[in-house]
């Protein structure tokens with residue numbers, strides 16, 4: 330069964346904790362978004378892990394260099410997963426995988442900005458990453474003509490474990506599930522909902 334990941338793109342740890350408290354019963358992975366980590370630092374990771382020790386905590390570092398060092402920082406703070414950019418060199422990803430193995434944690438490669446996401450997903454899977462995020466970021470989603478269907482089609486032909494992030498919502502999550510993606514990532518569809526718990530519950534139900 331595909332896992333549900335909530336992406337918390339808020340700026341304050343207290344707001345992230347409040348949101349996570351509402352949606353935790355329905356999600357498997359709690360993601361601290363890049364803006365939250367930049368705003369609050371590693372302490373935000375520790376706060377979320379301490380509050381939700383049974384959930385996987387995903388630190389969206391989007392690391393581009395010093396993979397081993399940054400992964401070590403994230404894992405020491407309590408993260409279970411760190412993201413490394415797929416557009417960076419294999420040595421950065423391999424360094425992060427080395428740190429992940431030392432901590433018994435995982436690396437997720439984020440394909441944001443990568444031209445051929447499927448090819449890169451297949452390449453980096455060989456390096457020992459946990460899974461690859463087929464991702465259209467917030468700016469790409471805002472571009473005219475954007476459709477999550479591109480990511481869904483890519484997931485179906487990737488042949489390696491992938492997540493999908495890029496505007497997953499109630500309309501698209503069934504297709505995300507059917508694509509074979511191992512994780513569905515939902516940010517705005519949950520934190521932007523009038524009732525985030527109901528939104529997460531409904532997304533969960535469609536994944537089951």
Ligand SMILES: O=C(CO)[C@H](O)[C@H](O)COP(=O)(O)O
Nearest residue numbers: 336466495496497515516517
């Ligand atoms: O990593 C991100 C942006 O870089 C977001 O967290 C990710 O895109 C998921 O959020 P949404 O469902 O709102 O697209």
